[in-house]
Amino acid sequence: MGFEQFPAGALMNITTRPELIFVRGQGSWLWDHEGRRYLDFVQGWAVNCLGHSPQPIADALAVQAHRLITPSPAFYNEPSIRLADWLVRHSCFDRVFFTNSGAEANEGAIKLARKYGARHREGAYEIITFDGAFHGRTLATMSASGKKQFDALFEPKVPGFPRARLNDLASVEALLGPRTVGVMLEPIQGEAGVWPATVQFLRDLRALTAERGILLIVDEVQTGMGRTGDLFGYEHAGIEPDIMSLGKGIGGGVPLGAMLARESVSCFEPGDQGGTYNGNPLMCAVGLAVAGSIGAPEFLDGVRRTGEHLRGRLEAFSRAQHLGEVRGRGLLLALDLGQPIGGRIVDAARARGLLINSPRPECLRFMPALNVTHEEVDAMIEILAACVTGPAS
Numbered sequence: 001m002g003f004e005q006f007p008a009g010a011l012m013n014i015t016t017r018p019e020l021i022f023v024r025g026q027g028s029w030l031w032d033h034e035g036r037r038y039l040d041f042v043q044g045w046a047v048n049c050l051g052h053s054p055q056p057i058a059d060a061l062a063v064q065a066h067r068l069i070t071p072s073p074a075f076y077n078e079p080s081i082r083l084a085d086w087l088v089r090h091s092c093f094d095r096v097f098f099t100n101s102g103a104e105a106n107e108g109a110i111k112l113a114r115k116y117g118a119r120h121r122e123g124a125y126e127i128i129t130f131d132g133a134f135h136g137r138t139l140a141t142m143s144a145s146g147k148k149q150f151d152a153l154f155e156p157k158v159p160g161f162p163r164a165r166l167n168d169l170a171s172v173e174a175l176l177g178p179r180t181v182g183v184m185l186e187p188i189q190g191e192a193g194v195w196p197a198t199v200q201f202l203r204d205l206r207a208l209t210a211e212r213g214i215l216l217i218v219d220e221v222q223t224g225m226g227r228t229g230d231l232f233g234y235e236h237a238g239i240e241p242d243i244m245s246l247g248k249g250i251g252g253g254v255p256l257g258a259m260l261a262r263e264s265v266s267c268f269e270p271g272d273q274g275g276t277y278n279g280n281p282l283m284c285a286v287g288l289a290v291a292g293s294i295g296a297p298e299f300l301d302g303v304r305r306t307g308e309h310l311r312g313r314l315e316a317f318s319r320a321q322h323l324g325e326v327r328g329r330g331l332l333l334a335l336d337l338g339q340p341i342g343g344r345i346v347d348a349a350r351a352r353g354l355l356i357n358s359p360r361p362e363c364l365r366f367m368p369a370l371n372v373t374h375e376e377v378d379a380m381i382e383i384l385a386a387c388v389t390g391p392a393s
């Protein structure tokens, strides 16, 4: 079947897409409308933590769909209670608000911080954010993002997000004032090209915010749920933030996110926050299936081992090809190319049956399924080598 048969022109043009239609996925593999197979190191944008159409998620969806899809957020349902309980038992947080996306989780975090400011900080509402940050595409989360392409869009922006520089504590201190209620950051900036906040910077930020009585908010939409080899990215620094947002991996491919907060910060009152689908049992049942899989003993060890294998292969490849550094943790890694050829490599790789991502023209990002095999990593490196050294096909 040809691409022309699909009337894709009815879709709003929000991104440039290749003329491929994906019709099936299994594990690390995707098939397009012409039956071509692709090794997938994008995985829905670091979303499919268990790969494509994994059994636990397919089963959870089927069972829950037959049992109860949604009773309304005005009533309790069992999967959301159980998933919230799992999350608080495995993190430093006490309360959970479920969302349908990462942006919505961050939007909730911003609202909660502002409510906290109104209650406890004499109306303080500013949240210090960072250059290069990405927090989503709602109006407030775009305003909080430090992505240059966003700067001129959809003016006027939501005010209250002064911007500091990552790993530069003085730049944060310079922005602190009576209106400051919190600091928000990604433990590793994903969309900016996989730039980690250093352990020291995270510890210094925690100390500074605690001393000033303001909130530390971590956006773990990309780094959470095992991606870095720890369950949450903040654990690596040995800190305990006040608020955390989750998305992507928690749903393993379905729309689910969460905003978590410590008890002392959980100041929403009835009417402040909600949403028709928030905490619906169908998605929360999937979240429980994901939690059951990545919470199994050995799973995170596997992520760390495979992450080390991928890092080792990328570093050797980089040395052989005279490319740049490898950045990131666990299975969220970037390879610096030293020149703006990312787009060309992504296209060449796709033509050879490999899906990778270039968040910035001068680097490639690798975000495979957390259960990707060492053999699949090796197969990826082989195709990548052909794209960088061989003639572009």
Ligand SMILES: *Cc1c(COP(=O)(O)O)cnc(C)c1O
Binding pocket: 100, 101, 102, 103, 104, 106, 134, 135, 136, 137, 186, 190, 191, 219, 220, 221, 222, 247, 248
């Ligand atoms: C993807 C992402 C978001 C936005 O999540 P959506 O589900 O696309 O709304 C927010 N923050 C970070 C760090 C992300 O990687």
